[in-house]
Amino acid sequence: MTLKTAFAALVVAAVGFSGSAIAQETYRFAVVPKAMNNPFFDLTRDGCMAEAEKLGNVECVYLGPVEHEAATQSQIIDDFITQGVDGLAISVSDIAAATTVINKAVEAGIAVITFDSDAPDSMRTAYVGTNNKEFGTALGEMLLEVAPNGGEYAMISGGAAAPNLALRVDGVREALEGSDWTEVPGSPSFSNDDIALAVQQAGDFVVANPGIKAIVPVGGWPMFAPDGWKNFVEPNKAKVDSGELALVVADTLPVQLELLRDGYAHALVGQRPYEMGEVAMQTLLAIKNGETVDDIIYTGVDRVTADNVGDFLK
Incomplete structure (x- = not known):
């Protein structure tokens, strides 16, 4: 070599x-x-x-x-x-x-x-x-689908500085623009992804606005505590069952799907x-x-x- x-x-x-x-x-x-x-x-x-x-x-x-x-x-x-x-x-x-x-x-x-x-x-x-703007739009569209007659609604968000959640809030508002839905003062509330606080905020909106027709969490937080969510819904179950109080919630975790199946929500918009x-x-x-x-x-x-x-x- x-x-x-x-x-x-x-x-x-x-x-x-x-x-x-x-x-x-x-x-x-x-x-x-x-x-x-x-x-x-x-x-x-x-x-x-x-x-x-x-x-x-x-x-x-x-x-x-x-x-x-x-x-x-x-x-x-x-x-x-x-x-x-x-x-x-x-x-x-x-x-x-x-x-x-x-x-x-x-x-x-x-x-x-x-x-x-x-x-x-x-x-x-x-x-x-997720395309978060379109995700918010889908939440608004689902609310229009399950409760087309409108009324007052409130949103629950997570962190005030979270960009994805701000886009979802904007999407909901755009979807409902020109409809008979109006947003209550203090909406959205900010739970900082605190599950118990999100449940409490849902209840607070109903107490502060007795004629409210819809709660729209732009994240699934309040439903992540199924017992807490049921405790919120039960006093309002007649309104929920009749559609007088519409519950349209973000995310589709298994616990949320079970709650929807059992009548504790009207619609979910899920991510992956x-x-x-x-x-x-x-x-x-x-x-x-x-x-x-x-x-x-x-x-x-x-x-x-x-x-x-x-x-x-x-």
Whole structure:
């Protein structure tokens, strides 16, 4: 073997080794929800974990504030930056606070996407989740469908600075514009994703507005506590059963579907949080592999009433 041939063989061997190493490289992706006590995000976690296992070279780390706290979320993201994770998927609690740490992460070479709630002017690569304006529009349209005669209504929201929820509120209002529905003073209330507080706010709206005709939570919080939601509905059950008080609620977690089936709501508009977790892992891996991904990746919505709730419960 000549010196030239031997050198060529070494080059081929080195390239082959490098290619093998790249193929086996593993990535650590962190999913940061708004709050870990919100069961909506449990489904995102499950989708993330399942997809990571399926992909094989991805680890999903799920960590966020226990409760909805933008400052705590920013600190957790900052900690992940220090750890040097390969990618971040963030449900933004506060645009200003999140944009700062998102940009810091990107500048540190970390792939960043948002899910569920976006920070569109940040340096994130993509958003995965619901079209929140259209989601709010769907809530308003479902209210018009189940209670076309109108009246006074109130919305319950989560965090006042959450961009996805602000878009939903806008969507509801646009859908009801020009109809016989009018929004009561103090709407929307802000529960900060506190399940018990959201239930209380539903009751407070009814007490403060005896003639109110609809409650529209733009997130599923009050129904995430089924006993609390039933305690709110029961004193008003005759009005609910007759359609005099319409209950149109966001999200379609299993407990909500069961409550709808049992007559404790009229309609649900659902997101697809499990798919958000799956697609987040796929998108971050694609970014790390140097692939081009769409700036916006919508995961779709579902509209559920008593007529089709059985299909969703299967």
